[in-house]
Amino acid sequence: QQQVKQSPQSLIVQKGGISIINCAYENTAFDYFPWYQQFPGKGPALLIAIRPDVSEKKEGRFTISFNKSAKQFSLHIMDSQPGDSATYFCAASKSGGSNYKLTFGKGTLLTVNP
Amino acid sequence: DVKVTQSSRYLVKRTGEKVFLECVQDMDHENMFWYRQDPGLGLRLIYFSYDVKMKEKGDIPEGYSVSREKKERFSLILESASTNQTSMYLCASSLWVSGGEQFFGPGTRLTVL
Numbered sequence: 001q002q003q004v005k006q007s008p009q010s011l012i013v014q015k016g017g018i019s020i021i022n023c024a025y026e027n028t029a030f031d032y033f034p035w036y037q038q039f040p041g042k043g044p045a046l047l048i049a050i051r052p053d054v055s056e057k058k059e060g061r062f063t064i065s066f067n068k069s070a071k072q073f074s075l076h077i078m079d080s081q082p083g084d085s086a087t088y089f090c091a092a093s094k095s096g097g098s099n100y101k102l103t104f105g106k107g108t109l110l111t112v113n114p
Numbered sequence: 115d116v117k118v119t120q121s122s123r124y125l126v127k128r129t130g131e132k133v134f135l136e137c138v139q140d141m142d143h144e145n146m147f148w149y150r151q152d153p154g155l156g157l158r159l160i161y162f163s164y165d166v167k168m169k170e171k172g173d174i175p176e177g178y179s180v181s182r183e184k185k186e187r188f189s190l191i192l193e194s195a196s197t198n199q200t201s202m203y204l205c206a207s208s209l210w211v212s213g214g215e216q217f218f219g220p221g222t223r224l225t226v227l
Contacts, residue, residue, distance in 0.1 A: 009154070034215070043118070043204050043218030044157070089156060101172075102216060106156035 003027055004092050006105025013112050019077040021108045023090035026071065030092040034102070035064065035075050038087045047088070048075070080112045117141070118219035120205050126225045133192040135222050137205030144209060146188035147216065148172075148180060151202040163188055195226045 005024045013019045023033075034049035050057045050064040050073065057064045063076040077084055087109050091102040121136035139146065147162040149172075159172030161180040169180050177199060181189045188207075192199055203222045208214040 006156075041220070043206070043220050045218065046215045049215075101159065101162060104157040106154060 003103045004090060004105045006090050006108060008108060009106070010109040011111070013080045013110065015080065015082060015112055015114050017080050017112075019075075019080045019084065019110055019112070021075045021088055021090070021110070022072065023074065023092075023105050024070075024072045025092050025103075027092070027094065027103075028071070029094040030103075032093045033064070033066065033073050034091050035062075036089045036091065036104075038089065038107075040086075044087075044089055077110075080110075082112045082114050085110055085112050118205055118207055118217050120203075120219040120222050122222050123220065124223050124225075126227065127192075127195050128227050129196060131192075131195050131226075133195050133224065133226075135190040135192075135203055135205075135224070137188045137190070137207075137219055138186055139188075139205075139207040139217070140186065141207065141217070142185065143207035143217075144185070145207060145214070145216075146182065147206040147208075148178075148188065148190045149204045149206065150174070151204055151221070157204065160190065195224075197226050200224060200226045 003026050035047045036044035037047040038044040048059050048062050050066050052068050061078045066073045087107050089107045090105040093102045118139045127133050145164050148160040149157045158174050160178050163169045163182040179191045205219040206216040208216045
């Protein structure tokens with residue numbers, strides 16, 4: 001049972017373009033949605049996160065858009081740079097009980113060409 | 115800075131061997147996690163621990179066990195390694211808060227021959 005579906009599996013973007021990665025979830029109890037970035041040879045690191053009380057969160061060139069009714073959220077990378085080339089994972093968790101447990105998407109390999 | 119360290123970056127073992135993967139965090143985090151990462155499958159949770167000597171199964175616990183005797187250390191044990199356990203193993207830790215950020219180690223690439 002895959003609770004967080006991520007697409008696309010891979011993405012190639014030209015430098016300066018916009019990268020968009022989408023995630024959909026099934027469990028309406030989820031209330032925390034982080035994105036992790038992983039460079040080759042490194043562990044994932046938190047990039048940006050959102051809670052469902054807002055529809056958008058922006059940090060520099062990275063924006064999360066959240067659609068609660070559609071149970072979808074997406075990561076937008078504006079002015080994509082070759083240094084953004086990495087694997088991106090969306091994730092979700094819920095408060096209460098095992099509230100520290102994240103459910104991850106399968107990941108998107110982003111390549112930004114110079 | 116939070117630091118999560120894993121005992122080995124690369125490990126090669128033979129089928130049937132008992133394998134220990136060690137993870138240490140230096141930020142006094144209550145929660146610790148073991149994941150495996152495989153191409154196209156993302157990060158899958160094996161076990162996690164929310165306190166010393168406490169553990170809970172994740173999504174794929176079969177063939178694994180864990181030990182947490184001290185707060186800063188969380189060990190993953192493969193009782194009898196098999197070739198289908200060849201993978202990248204990632205350890206993470208977080209504070210005891212809802213939606214707490216997980217901090218990951220660099221990973222151990224385990225090959226079972």
